[in-house]
Amino acid sequence: MRTHFDFAPYRRSTVGFDHLFDLLEAGARGDSSDGYPPFDIERSGDDMYRITLAVAGYRPDEIEVVAQRNQLTVTGRRAEDKEDSRYLHRGIAARPFERRFQLADFVEVGAATFDNGLLIIELQRVVPENLKPRKIAIGGGSPTPERIEAPQDEALEVA
Missing domain, CATH: 2.60.40.790 (Immunoglobulin-like)
Structure with a gap:
């Protein structure tokens, strides 16, 4: 029966998760404490x-x-x-x-x-506070968007 999970493929395809994989591997091995x-x-x-x-x-x-x-x-x-203690x-x-x-x-x-x-x-x-989710109010705009007019060039005369 296999008791060890190989995280190597995941380590190769992720960046910055080394600490997480170390914790998972330590948990799979069992804690060294008694x-x-x-x-x-x-x-x-x-x-x-x-x-x-x-x-x-x-x-x-x-x-x-x-x-x-x-x-x-x-x-x-x-x-x-103390030295004078004698435990049975x-x-x-x-x-x-x-x-x-x-x-x-x-x-x-x-x-x-x-x-x-x-x-x-x-x-x-x-x-x-800056990391808590917050609701963003949606502001209203004018009902019709303003058009930006291009400057009028003088008409070219065709001869």
Whole structure:
């Protein structure tokens, strides 16, 4: 069974879509991360979104949220445990993580809150006014178009 799709023919016939094909190929390969931390993405309104990450065992000061152009990166690094701690079983993940989210154009990252081991990041799509569709009024003209007259040359006399 073939699990790889070849985008080469499309790459040859398009210009400027390299980033899109890279994302599609990365998605087909499967993300290199192991799925940690688990997350939800929900739509909370017409142009509002919410990403919720389950980051049990982390404190807010151990998590960093960075928004760059079209990318949101969430990184977690736990502080070192004290030497006197002796775990009999350690089931709560303590490994560092980095989770990246590709954002569509005009999606802005809003507030980030931390509650009961869940990191909640609010997103909103904000399209600039000059890019929003607008209705163009059709102006009325005179009922009959004006004619442009050519200048009259003196008549030629025929002898």
